[in-house]
Amino acid sequence: MSATGPQPEGFYERTIPYAIHGGFMTTFRPEDRYTVISSDTHAGGSHAMYREYLDRQWHEEFDAWRGKYKNPFSDLGDARRYRNWDDEMRNSQQDSDGVVGEVIFPNTVPPFFPSFVLFARPPKADEYPRRLAGIRAHNRWLADFCNRAPERRAGIGQIFLNDIDDAIADVRWIKEHNLRGGVLLPTIPPDVDWIKPLNHPDYDRLWAVCEELEVPVNVHGGTGAPAYAPHPSSALIMLSEVAHYSRRPLLFLMLSGVFERFPRLKLVMTEQGSAWLPPLLNQLDGILKSVRDNGAVGELRFKPEHVLPKSATEYFRQNVWLGVSFPKVADVRAAREVLGVDKFMWGSDYPHDEGTYPYTTLALRQVFHDWPEADVRKVLAENAAQVYGFDLDALGPRAAELGPTVAEVVRPLTELPDNPNEALLANAPAA
Template sequence: MSESKQLPVVDCDVHNQFRSGQDLVPYVEEPWKSHMKQFGWVAAGLPYVSPIGNKRKDADPPSGLPVGSDPEYLLEHLGGHFNVDYALLCSDTIIGASNFADPDYVAVVCKGYNDYLIHEWLAKSPKFKGYLCIGTQDPDQAAREIDRVGPHSDIVGVVVTGGARMPYGQRFYHPIYEACVRQNLPFIIHPGAEGSGIFNPPTAVGYVSNYLQWHTCLPQTFMAHLVSFVCEGVFEKFPDLKVVFCEGGVSWMPPLLWRLDKNFKALRASTPWLKRLPSEYVRDHCFMTTQPIEEPDSPKYFMQMFEMFDAENMLLFSSDYPHWDFDDPNRIILQRLPEEKLRKILCENAKRLFRLA
């Protein structure tokens, strides 16, 4: 193994799973405690099914627990096989809770999950750090939850899904960003529930027919949110806010910013609060995770893609463990990069952003 493949790794997208639908019961209040005892945690499901499932086969714990639900095995598998120093935990089940119409139910579920995360996962190892979950239907209630849980030393971010009823830059959501800044926590957008429940369709032209199309078109959602953040003046209003676009691809960023900068020069009268080019705000406030990173057949195209934007400072490594499209940090195309740039992406950028030792 080469020296570069022994670099430390901060994995910014590790999905911890529930053992059963009863896991949240000790952490929620009535009347939802009795409801969950009887029915478990009920999700407003995605209208698409993956034909190959959603999990790596080698991630099954020897304990017989569901994939991703055994903290000890997850640590052993990620730390022992893939040299992961920190695993940043993101529940891909709870982040989609905002697709429910009842904001109070979602607030109870998210509060219960955040307490469960702290007690059942973060307490197990200093290598575990967590993203707290919020509901986006009621930003004031979400802000209170960020202030309640955000001060915990092992909470390093606030995560929501890309599914929404309006773009995230709009002022409806601003109490959430105010709380993120207050607690010094990045705001993370992760896909997984687009098109489900009360959310808008997953593409600009409506619902696609199958999981392949849905999964391929996910960057559309990220593009819309990014443009909204910039053009609504979020980064002018909250100059310390950092936003992470997690698991949405990478190569779409440069052409989108070229188009946005060009249009801004002609149409800037519609955004008088912006003092700089849109691309400059994105460079200073936004990050992307590496999984799933586009992998062209020609190495030169890969290097060109990285030259098109400030990739070495904007990218954070993520594996998406334990999902089917998991990326091994020792084998992904990033290994073609010079070690200095690779080190930034594998660990240094994340350590700085999430304030990790």
């Protein structure tokens, strides 16, 4: 039975032709299924769990901190919070949604953090030792969490940039403990002056280690915004600006020559869409061309050692991948027409409310129904397998049982289910 009801007798017993892009014909077996790896999910431990992974020297302070901590996020305060760490609940929900592999970003609140892990500002000098102990506790927890399902889980470890030697040590630990997702790069807000900006040459030691160890560097959307005054309008202002701040690491690494010096470094921009990128690359291509050709843009002059030999588009193709969570039609169009399907990895954002669960197959039908099967396989699994080291053969048996069928995904979604989620509504035709 498909997501929209039973099909006529014999529907799944024949090979079905379908047309793509004005007449290109291909065929598939209706029993064929896609392997689905989400490039964006979230998990984390409870405070009780983190205590077991925290260095003992911090236990007394942690207990005092934990007793005063009030969690403002509702998704961590009811039964849904168990999705973050309960293997049976998490795996069964992912299985029911057809997702057999996941790249795992943090989600809960590590020890000594002031707020939700992705939104917490970088620690100041007096906060750093405790916060560092907190993310190391999370990384230890995550390594064990991933080891319980190593074929389906690629965990992303956390680092701070306050001390580059500590960051390098943590990158090496992350690699040694098989957190295949790599590292989450802290996005430095523009009002943070106690940490060096990402274009500082001192970070070259860190990029060199990530390149050498083939550790992906991940940047997640929703991060990097400055502190806002506590006014009712501040939340709306933050929502309107945060996308820009989340994208700044791409600009800092590209334009400071990091991609030129480290051509094998992998940067992944996750939960940030992709439709914004073609016009930005076009703009940057023009700027860099003017600098190469004239040594200047307008009245701004550049020394020869500051001239980048490649275009922004070339650096993107060399160093950057996109983890596009709950993609919109404009995002998939940008991938097909400009960015390239090899750079695009689909994400569910499980277990967040704005993600595709529990309607992932319906969401895939909305945006990929007119794509060639080979390209869909790339964005649903093959690209993520390349970047994060998933074994597609190991995932194959479960995908053959649980993945959405090619026959389902090729059918446009013409009717939403009752109580559709945010992801479906975002791509629904205007009434």
